[in-house]
Amino acid sequence: MPVIRIDDLTKRYGDVAANDHVTFDVEAGEIFGYLGPNGAGKTTTIRLLLGLIKPTSGTAEVLGADIRDRRALTEVKSDVGYLPDTLGFEERLTGRRVLDHFARMRGDERREELLELFRPPLDKPIETYSSGNRRMLGIVQAFMHDPQLVIMDEPTSGLDPLKQDRLHLFLEKERDAGKTIFLSSHVLSEVQRVCDRVGIIRDGELVALEEIETLLGRSGKRVWVHLAEPVDEERFRTDEMIDLEVTDATVQFTYTGEAKTLLEYLVGFDVVDVEIGEPQLDDIFKHYYGDDATVDEESAVTGKDAVSTGEDRVRTGGG
Amino acid sequence: MTAILRNESGKLIRSSLLLTGLFGLISVFLFAAFPGFADQAEVVEEAFPPVLAGLFGFEELHTIEGFVGGYLFPLLWILFGGMYFAYVAAGLIVGDVRTRKMDLTLSNPVSRESVVLQKVAALWVPLVVLNAGLILFVLAGVTVLGESIDPIALGMTHLLSVPYLLVCAGIGLVLSVVLDREETAQATALGLVFVLWLIDGLSHLDPALEWIRDLTPSRYFDPTAILVHEEYALADAGILLVTFLALVAVATVIFVRRDI
Incomplete structure (x- = not known):
């Protein structure tokens, strides 16, 4: 059973489709990259998965729970970690007290181990944190209850290159231990470095699902x-x-x-x-996937077929 | 699951203590004015335009009960206290949504209903701190002035004021789930409670306005009646409690359904 199953998921704001019939699965034990330029709809998908916003049509399942079933979704959240793109912590509290707060809601059996890798200044109030420290505290809270699935929205933004490498290495170890990671990024090289499979989103539409080998040939x-x-x-x-x-x-x-x-x-x-x-991700996408490329639904579900769909697009859409 | 209740309670301690301190300060000024007030009560009652007398519900101003019930309570408790509770409640939800704190909160295995209820439950902090503070100030003030006040009546005044303050909080809470800016919600809540208090006071002037008075929460809490006449309007307090629960229910239903 897939850990995340996204089925024809659509979210409209007036005339604008932030997510337009998005369909794909994330399998257990993989690092799945959700790649797209800023404003493509990555965060919308993630917030739909967490039940923060409601789909206009279509649905998704997270660890078997339908996102439209609030009760079921709330229950599985004890096994989900989430690192949002904007980290809204209680600014006046210290890092330690924020972690204590989250620990009361979902446990913290891996807290100490994580704090050895990622070291935010725990005894300072969060309002004094740099963006890198904020991100590290976010990473610790996302993993500290040892969840099966971790959803990360732009996880490396604000981290210096050394910490980025550390995070990537850590994610690979988690994957090898059987965890599933769903991460969004607008940085092609990051996704190429760390992900096993990639979904590419542009203007709310999924334009390709690729094995990482295919994407490696499409750098820029x-x-x-x-x-x-x-x-x-x-x-x-x-x-x-x-x-x-x-x-x-x-x-x-x-x-x-x-x-x-x-x-x-x-x-x-x-x-x-x-x-x-x-590179500017959008330029690369235009080059490889054309201006109006979309994955047809059948290939999106199986993933493997989508790779060949993507190859076709190189020939038709390549500039 | 009481993590949110615990966290929110901690956040309310500071402002509760601050407001209690402010109440203490104002109480000192008000009690200091009482001896002069008592001597000239008749003149004062006559000199005040009926509009102002109606706003505060002056009665028996020359007695300490009349003074506390008709002057101190309407000003500190019904007006300032009500506005504070409306203001605090108006920031409970919308502030967290705006700063994306709510995203992190709801990534925990906690339902939206529980988030709202725990946040509302955290209002026990200002309720306890403010009530305890004002009881102390009033007892101290009365003692210093060499007067005495029935402690049971005073206790009942505070007890029956709780539903009133909760209704003010309910108004703020509904605004907090409906509006999408914290400042707007808080300003609207403050303004609304003030206007409702004004309407209640002014409607005394004209019997034709009596019906509109029934829509204001302060109409159901009369400290003068409790302190001067020892009339405990339990039914009125019940109406306020039911209204509060209804407001919380409405806010919860809206919050559960909306995108954040």
Whole structure:
């Protein structure tokens, strides 16, 4: 039985569909990445799963509980951990007292072990916390009652790279211990690093369900190149570049090929400086999944078929 | 599951103590004015425009009972106390929704009904602190002035005032689940309780307005009647209690159904 089963889930706000007939499953013992640009509808899905908002149509099951059945959903929450994107803690309380408060509602058998990995300043009031400390306290409260399923909304936002790595390693260990992790992110590389399977959402619609191997081939980097002399756009362009912009001697583009190939290519130019960073997710999605791509329902349920659906889109939608 | 009750109770201690201290301060001023007041009670009663006399329900102002019931209680308890309870209750839900605290709260195995009820139950803190504080202030004030007051009547005044304060809290609570800004809910609750108190007072002026008076909660709590005449209006207190329970029920039903 899937840990999360999302079935034709739709949430409308007036004319806007924040979630539009979203359908997919999350299996036990996997790290499932829910990838999409900001505002795509990731948080809406998560808040629907937790029963904070009600679906316009369709439904979902969390650990076997229908999200429309409030009583059943409340009951399974003792086995669910949740890390929201915005952490609304009691600002005047210390971290320790906040954890005490949550412990009274659902237990804290793993608290000490987690506090060795993630160390927010427990004796300071939360209003003095940095965003990284807030996030760490959030991670501790999400896992401290040893839940079967943990739902995390942008878990690494605010964490420094070292802590991000620590979290990713921790998530992998949890997965290996049989836990299920559902995490949303707008950072492609994060999902590529840590997830087993990925659902991609754009404008409220699920556009693809991918095994991570497929997604690994679909990476991209935002590249800025500063050259010694102005360059001709046509001479510089390769097939792997999208959204190429040339301004005098500065070139910006999203590169969808391999890093090695790009570096070898750039050596042929008189390069003054190079910056390579995370891509704009939306550019990458447009490239791989086209502008109006959606997963048809059958393939979304099985997941495996969706991979081939995704491959088709590369051919049809690739720019 | 009383974790929320415990947490919310802790949060209310500070403001309860603060308001109690403020009540103490005002009590000192009011009692200090009593000797002069008692001497000139007749003049005062005549000099006050009937509008103001009606607002406070002056009666037997020259006696300590009349003074406490007709002056101190209406001002401190019915007006300020009522407004405080409405204000606090108006922040109970909407504030947490707004700051996303409610997301974390509801990620626990706790129902929305339980969240509302535990938050309302936390109002025991201001109820106990304010009542105890004011009883002490009144007894101290009366003793210092060399007067005496029937402790049973005083106790009954406080007991029968609890349903009134709870109705004010119920009004705030409903606003807290309906409106989506904490400041708006609190300001509306404050304003509404004040206007209801005003309507109750002003409706004395004209018998034609009597019906509208029945819609105000302060109409069902009369400290002067209790202290001066020892009339305990238990039925009126019952009406207030039922109203409070109905308001809590309405708030719960709305909160359970809405998106947060």
